[in-house]
Amino acid sequence: MMDPTQTAAPAAAPNAPTEAHTETPAAAACFDTLPLDAKLLRAVADQGYATMTPIQAKAIPVVLAGRDVMGAAQTGTGKTAAFSIPLLQRMLRHENSSMSPARHPVRALVLAPTRELADQVANNVKAYSRHTKLRAAVVFGGVDMKPQTAELKAGVEVLIATPGRLLDHIEARNAVLNQVEYVVLDEADRMLDIGFLPDLQRILSYLPKTRQTLLFSATFSPEIKRLAESYLQEPVLVEVARPNATASTVEQRFYSVSADDKRAAVLKLLRDRDIKQAIVFVNSKLGCARLARSFERDGLRTNALHGDKSQDERLKALDAFKRGEVDVLVCTDVAARGLDIADLPAVFNFDVPFNAEDYVHRIGRTGRAGASGLAVTLVTREDARLVAEVEKLIKKKLELEPLELEDDRWRPPRRSEAPAGGGDRGEFRRPERERFERAERPAAPRRNSAPASDPFFDRPYEPSTMSGTPAWEQDAPSVVQPGALHHKPRKKIAALFGAKKSAASAAS
DNA sequence: AAAAAAT
Structure with missing residues (x-):
């Protein structure tokens, strides 16, 4: 059921002023229907926002x-x-x-x-x-x-x-x-x-x-x-939506790959989907730095963003990415939450996040303000359990797809095949550089228009609640089954893995 | 299996 303020019915916002420049046909309420000081309304308008x-x-x-x-x-x-x-x-x-x-x-x-x-x-x-x-x-x-x-x-x-x-x-x-x-x-x-x-x-x-x-x-x-x-x-x-809901504007794909093929998979998907810019999330700082170096060798304009970098480097990396001077930003979860990067087309989960909540936040860097976005998660056999947790949390059926890396050109050399000394490792990476050089790139920050006000309205979930009473007593049981995986203490999950896996496969 | 946040 839709929320009354979210329908296209013109009656929904009878006070909507005619001067509001919104392209949205839906009569979403405008800021100036609220009892706000003119100084604030002016600042809101300065930002290009009209409707809430x-x-x-x-x-x-x-x-x-x-x-x-x-x-x-x-x-x-x-x-x-x-x-x-x-x-x-x-x-x-x-x-x-x-x-x-x-x-x-x-x-x-x-x-x-x-x-x-x-x-x-x-x-x-x-x-x-x-x-x-x-x-x-x-x-x-x-x-x-x-x-x-x-x-x-x-x-x-x-x-x-x-x-x-x-x-x-x-x-x-x-x-x-x-x-x-x-x-x-x-x-x-x-x-x-x-x-x-x-x-x-x-x-x-x-x-x-x-x-x-x-x-x-x-x-x-x-x-x-x-x-x-x-x-x-x-x-x-x-x-406005059930907590933990992902934005409807984000296309979520899960690809089954082996750990060795992850880098190749990212390169292939960047090419196949013609993605101009992407954030790639990695679970560890070390892995983040390494992957960034690897993409650099592939000819991508790449930066790493993680907590071991100086604050100066961190802010500069984010800034360069926002300005479009960097194609691929490889990050840890330092960048998972809240960061608003206008019109970011894609997010990759190179590693499946340890916490299902972080999945929701990571993919939320794309598909913002009504724009469309792509979220790709690379899943190895060991990650099946984490993906199941994500599925439970966001209450969406997730489909694991195979990813064919038929063309050897997209597969970086394995450790054993890599030339010693780490020189120029293979001309097969040239196409990546060329593609990005050809890509048209916006010169300046890309969002000036008011955020679309209706793409968030098509939630299949319960409408929002707004009541004077704390609502989570009745809410909690219906949101998540008691004993659902993501409510178990993390230790317990870790223990499950520890019991299954020995140190044998830990080397990497 | 981790990251983040003070130095």
Whole structure:
């Protein structure tokens, strides 16, 4: 069943102003039907946005009403704007009279799980607040603290941060968080997972108990939902799709290959599908660096992005990729979540991710804002179990296809065949370089139009719920069967593998 | 089988 705001019925948005320049025939609600300050509406229009995406249409009024929110929507559907615009509005409405300029209190805090994502969110918040006097700043690790400190001391109303560096600033008394009124956890389920939880709890301990808290993600397990509940007060669950749903705009393919053929498979698919640009996800930093070097030898313009690179290299790699100067970005899961790369045509899972949730996030780098995208996952026999977990999580029947690598030209030499010394390893790779040299490439960032507002509407799943009561009690059992694989402790899964496999096949 | 986030 469709949500009323998502139908094409003209009556759905009677107040839609005629000046809105949208090509969408569907009468999706426009931002200016909301009680938003003109400064914010102007900033939204500056970004080229007129109509709201479903998560925005549903979450913004709830945030404006001051409620705590747990928000779930597919990747690439505008969650950042869904929380930042109404938060800015509330900050404009309620000037903090107790604000003492000398103490530079932060009024809104947004936490993100990676530095790149924090940076991106900050850029969005700055864009939406540009016509206001509210100041936004971002702090994350890997870069000099001094400029961040100076910015904090000068006074910042909205602070976007990764946890570790924020704690540094708190302890150095650069950031005063005892007057925070709004907290957002972006990629909330990641922020609440075991690796982040201690830092997160420490940060929250510095904040006032009375505040508005917002959690957003495309993935929520019932366990995390329950945990999250303890950080929220009478939260409203805002769901546009079932949590863990993949975007309908992404074509998902699963190819059965041997580990030795994975590189050849990527090259073949890049060629066969005429893919101009792609992210290739790898499970380990070492594998990431190696694969990037390999693609480089194949003549592709390639960069690696992983946590062992300097922050400078990381930001430059991402930037070069966004500008189209790099064909293939080989990454670890540092890039799995949240990053918005306009019109990225394809994502490859060179390795099947260890966590099914990460599959959802990885493929969410493509098919964003209504664009179409391709997600290819390469599956070896050992990965069958992980794929089964993905299937359970996203509740979609996945079909494993064979991939014929008939033409030897696309198969890089095996270790045993490779010429010693690693010189120029084979002319058969030349066609790759030529194809990419021929490819037409957009010179500048490619997205200027407003995001299409209807491709997200065709969900086969339950319509969103928006109620005043915490909904996950009734929701949890129906979403996932008790005992479903991805709810078992990871250790148990690992143990299953350990029992089956000996160290024999571990060499690589 | 891992990655990320402080130095």
